[in-house]
Amino acid sequence: MPSATVSVRSKQRELSAQLRAKSRTWAEIAAVLSDRYHVNMRTALRLAHGWSQREAAERWSLRWPAEPKTDKAFSYWELWPAATGHAPPLDVLCRLAELYECRVADLLADVADHRSADSAHQGRAQLAEIERPATSLEDVVARLGAADVHELAKMATTWANGDGSGVNRRSLLLKISAALSLASISPVLTEETSAAAETGERNTQSDDVSGIWHSRYVYPSSGRGKEFVGEHYVVLRQRDNRLIGESLPHSTGSRLRLELALDKAVATGTWREQTSPGGYYQGATYHGTLQLVINPSNQRMSGMWLGFGRDFTINSGEWQLTWCSSDTSKQAQRSYHETV
Template sequence: MTARSARRQEQLERAASLRAEGRTWIAIGTALQDRYGLKALVAMRLAHGWGQADAAAAWTAAWPDDPKNFKTFSSWENWPGPTGHAPSLAVLDRLAQLYQCNVADLLSRWGEHRSADDYESAEAGDAESGTLAWQVGHLELDELSRSMDHWAERLPREQRRALLLKLSTATAVAAGRSSTTPVAAMGTGPKPSELAGLWRSSYRFFSTGRAEEFEGSHRVRLRSEGDRLTGRSEPNGTGMIELDLRTDGLLVTGSWTERTATDGYYRGAVYHGIMQLVLDPAGRSMTGRWLGPDKEFAINSGDWMLTRA
């Protein structure tokens, strides 16, 4: 027996013992990942005690009109290595049903497994970046948040919240200040210089502490700098906001920062996030959504509108 087959036998025996203890499939898969550094797709298959051929047979029995073989499972499990093939979201959904878990459980830990059995370490950085890019492009927000939770477990516990907030801010800044100038996504809109001036900003948010939805309203003066629009609101009783936006045809994308009043309900708290708006072709209004973390680092979103004052 080769060292690799002996190790795989050990993994199968460990999975069997955990099943005998009554562990859940997700718990067994996570334990295998922790102990052996396996990819989530491999760990969840082994949790059931299946080889790739067994998993393929189970798939074919469940969906006989879409049969698979062991080579297909091998290709999925080798991803994001150079010999692998990225499973589509539809495939991941079926694998989640097959393994009795969630899609996010099949994508946990973002390609951190870098043994020679998987792919060359020199390519690991590119593979991890590719895995992350795939998740951002394909997963719904709740699934992506769960995958982020798995990744965040690698951060020091005492610094985790602060580091995640820092990451959120950096992402927002990158969205608003990207040096790449894309092709206009939606038609031709007014020039940024034509959008400069005074605007009324209003957005909706849910306060978990008060169990009620509220509207924040400010007057913001936008200034144009090339293809950027920056602005700061006039302070009011709730605080002030700052915007850093870029125009792309009729799309306006960027970041927002809210600094709440020191004597208000949120006592000087500072919040950051991103936003995307659709611009009225006449340049009289922008309507869209915001996204950002609350004080417990739950990701929230809501409507945001800017209208000419």
């Protein structure tokens, strides 16, 4: 066995032991291993116990001698949902959960989640984002600005229909509505709106790069021996010198997040991508650093990314963002959903 493989397994066992000493459950430990070593949860739960596939198969066969398994069976189950793997039947998942001391759901935590197509789930997710503790007034404004009036109405209805917890939610919403109506006729707001109307300009900084951008980067695939292109449509929101980007729904389920700091015409920060659950990388999460130069027209950013590959080598490649629209309303965003 190569020494590098032995070293990785030793580190995995050491990490698992440290987390177990802190009373972490096997599923919690597996989640850490899955994120750090880019393996699915069926593999991560086995690694959390410190077992090889052969050792796991031996423990299975001791527990259920009438239905013994080999390490090849575990390999097939762990490769799924890739084409080279085999989907474990429900009775197998139940026994794996018993073997690993976890829930059946823990074994499938990395499999595609389609709840985002459920309108009720969408409303709750948006509501949870708004209810999340804000770090500043700008943070609150950014969250509310991302939703149009109809979306806000739906979220308010969802919240009002929730558990009361002793609060008269309808009464509270009516008071908030009345307060906002009074605030809207404030002389300060009226003057601000009038000034913007007279100049014909948006009430934003001239160097604000907020908007919908097309993201395109080039990356190598050591397993397939060539380069590929990753594309997303990203909503960028600027607050002072901070730039946050969240990808819009992708046709494959891939998700991208950018966190950048602006210094004049240079944007520097980090990227994080959760790959397609059904793609070559099986939903693995990758992350790294990124630096971009913004052109004078604020309509293009070009630069390079740096990050680790599947075999733990450091890779790099070109990254380019192209401006599409300054309108980040929900209606504008929908026109870019699943277009790449």
